[in-house]
Amino acid sequence: MRISALLFDLDGTLLNTIDDLADSANYVLDKLGFPLHTTQQYKYFVGNGIPKLIERCLPHDKQEYKEQALKMFIEHYALHSEDKTAPYDGIKPMLERACEMGFKLGVITNKQHKIAKEVIAHYFPEIRFDYVRGLDDSIKAKPDPAGALEAAEMMGVAPENVLYIGDSSVDMQTAENAGFTSCGVLWGFRTREELCESGADFIVSAPDEILKTAGEI
Helix, strand or coil, X not given: XXXXXXXXXXXXXXXXXXXXXXXXXXXXXXXXXXXXXXXXXXXXXXXXXXXXXXXXXXXXXXXXXHHHHHHHHHHHHHHHCCCCCEECCCHHHHHHHHHHCCCEEEEEEEEEHHHHXXXXXXXXXXXXXXXXXXXXXXXXXXCCCHHHHHHHHHHCCCHHHEEEEECCHHHHHHHHHHCCEEEEECCCCCCHHHHHHCCCCEEECXXXXXXHHHHHC
16 A cells, blocks of 8 residues: 555644644633633543534533534634744654655545635745645534545545544544544644553654654555
8 A cells, every 4th residue: 555645633743733722612611700721631532623622612411502602702813813823843744754755645534615715825835735624514524524535536536545633533533534544743732641551653743753654654
């Protein structure tokens, strides 16, 4: 099997977004008079889309505020999504090298599709991504494989030729459901234990190891 495409998760894999996500969620909780959470806690709230993040950060007995809180979050995050967010160290050089090596590059994320496209264009203007797929009404959130398989199809590659790179069990499950080879990263929001337990085919601790892994499969 030869890997010809690298398909990336976004938050926790390419970009460290957790501080801005946590700040916006805590802003909402503070305005509603609910307890706040630590950034570490938010690492386990994210991963399944913003509505699920809001559900998880709200008190269990205050879920009736979910719709209001979601609207407040989206409005606040739209203005503050770039305050602290940045690519992880080594990501841009790795992506540049991947382009030089001829890999097709894609992104599949549970971020809203429009926001995902804007984020990629803002933080990686020099990188040629072949396809970016965020969440909209036409597909289900990861780990449903629909968006990931659409990305592979649009990049013109078969599932067995895709290395899917992510930082969480949601990503490893997405890869398995889509028939991709999975690669877990240790610089993101979750642990080695979670990645192992969710069936990661490979685990890397630095971005340049992604290319070495892809080249050896």
